[in-house]
Amino acid sequence: MSVMNEYIVDLFEFARTGRVAEGDVQLAALPRMVTEVPAEVSASGRARSVFHWRAEGAEEPVLRADGKPAVVQFLTLKVEGPMWLECQRCLTPFEAPLDSETTFEIVPDEAAAEDRPLDEDELEALVGSRHFDLLELIEEELLLALPIVPKHEVCPTVHDSLATGSDGLAEPAPAPEDEDKPSPFAALAALKRSPDKDGK
Ligand SMILES: [Zn+2]
Known part of the structure; x- marks a missing residue:
């Protein structure tokens, strides 16, 4: 020993x-x-x-x-x-x-x-x-x-089935905002801003 x-x-x-x-x-x-x-x-x-x-x-x-x-x-x-x-x-x-x-x-x-x-x-x-x-x-x-819920900071790819999940079926929600798809509201805001820029 x-x-x-x-x-x-x-x-x-x-x-x-x-x-x-x-x-x-x-x-x-x-x-x-x-x-x-x-x-x-x-x-x-x-x-x-x-x-x-x-x-x-x-x-x-x-x-x-x-x-x-x-x-x-x-x-x-x-x-x-x-x-x-x-x-x-x-x-x-x-x-x-x-x-x-x-x-x-x-x-x-x-x-x-x-x-x-x-x-x-x-x-x-x-x-x-x-x-x-x-x-x-x-x-x-x-x-x-060890993290309690390990997660990528940004997932490389998210399958549609996982992105919607059971929550998506129960309650149709607006599409999640992520880096790939800018929200329509952000796009609208950008449009509203552009005349100002052009006007100056
Ligand atoms: Zn991930």
């Missing part, structure tokens, strides 16, 4: 000495992220995302609410990289950039995490360990960084 694992750290020591660690992790090493990849991308073997991570420990003296001095330990974890997701508008896979940075307050145990006052300004508690698995936290942060 002496397999080297670069991701296992003594988190208390990591914070106390202000250590910084960073690296790249393959998508394949993150089983819960792998399940988020659209099936057709997995099948094609295109899902070769690599995520960059950076962890920084810190320790600072603070004054507690009761006026007692204490030493608080922190961990800041940054994760970023591209991830294949399925656009919920046009249902095609696309690569979305994930990017997150979170600072945690390291606490010694679960009880300490639960004892903390509920304060909006309070940092998220992270239960430390002498054998803390950074990889697990990296995956957790990437999962949290």
